[in-house]
Amino acid sequence: MGQGPLSDLKVLEFAGIGPGPFCGMLLSDLGADVVRIDRKGPGRGSKTDVTGRGRKSVAMDLKSPAAVEACLKLMETADAVFEGFRPGVMERLGLGPDVALARNPKLVFGRMTGWGQSGPYAQAAGHDMNYIAISGALSAIGTPDKPVPPLNLVGDFGGGALYLAFGLLAGVIHARSTGQGQVIDCAMSDGAASLMAMFYGMRAAGAWIDKRRANLLDGGAHFYDTYQCADGEWIALGSIEPQFYALLLEKTGINDPAFKAQMDRGQWPALHDQLAAVIASKTRDEWCAIMEGTDVCFGPVLSLEEAPRHAHNVARQTFVELDGVVQPAPAPRFSATPGAIAGPPPAIGAHSRSALEGWGFSISDIDALETAGAL
Numbered sequence: 001m002g003q004g005p006l007s008d009l010k011v012l013e014f015a016g017i018g019p020g021p022f023c024g025m026l027l028s029d030l031g032a033d034v035v036r037i038d039r040k041g042p043g044r045g046s047k048t049d050v051t052g053r054g055r056k057s058v059a060m061d062l063k064s065p066a067a068v069e070a071c072l073k074l075m076e077t078a079d080a081v082f083e084g085f086r087p088g089v090m091e092r093l094g095l096g097p098d099v100a101l102a103r104n105p106k107l108v109f110g111r112m113t114g115w116g117q118s119g120p121y122a123q124a125a126g127h128d129m130n131y132i133a134i135s136g137a138l139s140a141i142g143t144p145d146k147p148v149p150p151l152n153l154v155g156d157f158g159g160g161a162l163y164l165a166f167g168l169l170a171g172v173i174h175a176r177s178t179g180q181g182q183v184i185d186c187a188m189s190d191g192a193a194s195l196m197a198m199f200y201g202m203r204a205a206g207a208w209i210d211k212r213r214a215n216l217l218d219g220g221a222h223f224y225d226t227y228q229c230a231d232g233e234w235i236a237l238g239s240i241e242p243q244f245y246a247l248l249l250e251k252t253g254i255n256d257p258a259f260k261a262q263m264d265r266g267q268w269p270a271l272h273d274q275l276a277a278v279i280a281s282k283t284r285d286e287w288c289a290i291m292e293g294t295d296v297c298f299g300p301v302l303s304l305e306e307a308p309r310h311a312h313n314v315a316r317q318t319f320v321e322l323d324g325v326v327q328p329a330p331a332p333r334f335s336a337t338p339g340a341i342a343g344p345p346p347a348i349g350a351h352s353r354s355a356l357e358g359w360g361f362s363i364s365d366i367d368a369l370e371t372a373g374a375l
Contacts, residue, residue, distance in 0.1 A: 002054075004031025004330070004339035009079050009172065010359070012071075013055065014095075015039065016084030018128070018152065019160030019188065020112050021051040023082065026165050028054030029330035030339040035355045037062075037071060038348045040375075045347035047323040054342035058356060059349030060374055067374035068094045074359055075100045075107055079175070080168045082110030082184075087117045097183045107181040108171035112164050114155070116187030128155035128188065135159070135192035140199065144213050159191025214265070216240070222272035223248060223262065226301055233284035234301035235291075248296050252278050 001007050009032040013024045028034045034054065040061040045052070060067040072095065075081055081100065083090055090096045090111075097109040114131045115121040121134075132138045132155040133147075142148030167184040175181050202208035207216070214220040223239040239248040245262050249255070256274065261267045279287065284300055291298040302310055308319035308326050320329045323344050330339035352375050353366050369375040 002028065002031035002033055002340075002342050003337075004029065005334055005337040006169075007031035007033075007337070009033065010077060011035070011168075012037065012074050012078045012081040014081070014083035014085070014090075016112070018084075018156040019164065020082065020084035021049075022157050022161040023110075023112070023164045023168075024055060025051045025053055026161065027168075028342050030334075031337070031342075033358075035074065035351070035359065036346075037074075040067075040349070045345050045350070047325050047344055049345040050325065050327045052345035053322070053327075055346055056351035056355035056358075057346040057348055058352045058375070060352075060369075062093050062095075064372060064374035065094075066369055066372040070356070070361075070365075070369055070374065071095055072100065072103050073361070074356075076104045077360055078104070078107060079172050080108040080110060082112060082164060082168060084112040087111075087113065087122050101181050101183075105181055106175045106179055108168055108175055108184060109181065110164050110168045110171075110184040110186060112160060112186050112188075114160075114188045116190060117185045121189075128152035131155040131188040132159065132192040134189055135196055136200070137192045137196050139210065140196075140212065140215075140218060142212050144211075147212070154195060155188040155192050158195055159193075160186065160188040163191040163194070220265070220268060222268050222275050225272065227276055227279035229282060229284040229287060230280055231283040231285075235279065235284055235287050236299045236301055238297035240297070244295050244297050247294060251290050251294065251296055254278060 006027060009027070011024070011027055011032050011034045013020065013034055013036040015021075015036050015038045024034050024036065034056070036055040036057050038057050038059045040059045045057070060070065062068060062071070097111075100107055100109055111117060113122070114126040115124060129138065129149045129152075137154050138147045138149070141150050164184065164186040167186055171182055171184055199208055203210070209215060212218060217224060219225045223237060223245055226234050226236050228234050237248065239245045242262070249259055252275070254275070258267065259271055282290075287298075288300055292300070300310075307313060313319055317329055319326055320341065321327075322341060330341060333339075356366050356369075357363070366375065
């Protein structure tokens, strides 16, 4: 049994890429027993496959009727299952939600796609950038010259994996109280749109315009942006509230009366240039000595190499090392039932026998699957 608030949760994961593995990692980190169905074939796994950590890997040939039946048997005892194939693939395999829910009416069946199970784009290929493009999110992020992909944080992980995990857990709560399972249609395009809720509200209120770097939170405001220091490093300033803004002016030594017009959009470009010149006069370490830990709303912009060594992250043990690989620790944190990394990323098929036995298969059942070439 895993360690964490989800230690009584059994989840079946069909191996995929991007948001699927990240969702599985989140659930495993919080104690869920996650068994991943991998495609039968060569593959040793890698310790650097961070989002694959904490699983049990069962390798199956899903073209084999025996393997399909084994998956359905696993679904009979699972609380939740999730997959990230294009719409219709699981049905063609004989593992669609109708079949699965007939075997286990309490099952929560999560479907992770970019465009969703329906709509004109449903069968089209795509990646994170494409999904967030139709949500309005990508248009709002970047420079005045062009939209810039914000890594794959907004679509894959924010709009996808987090919404899938949220949906699965909500579905399980409902199933445990009613006995009724259901299908979770989790589209990254939907999730990205949902993440934009505040900005659509601001636009409706006239507080947001459809122009990059012209708004309060997109780098348009001089008091909410990143600035380069004398040593070429960067800092992030987010001094929105009046008292925080006043402290920013105090710490930077700025006394130009023009800065009193904090919320005058027409003044932002000129004030931005002046503030940039001031920040460029000192190194990042010098600004850290002046602003770090104050109410300026300040942070040094750290690289992936630097972040794990930052004092705050060290104090909170935000990063851990597993098999020589530095990676984020489980989040969020629980006072009574803390989560933990259940183990390193598994080799493909490393638990083909033990995981099945742990989920109720007999030794003879497993032997039969091996004999049939399904396992």
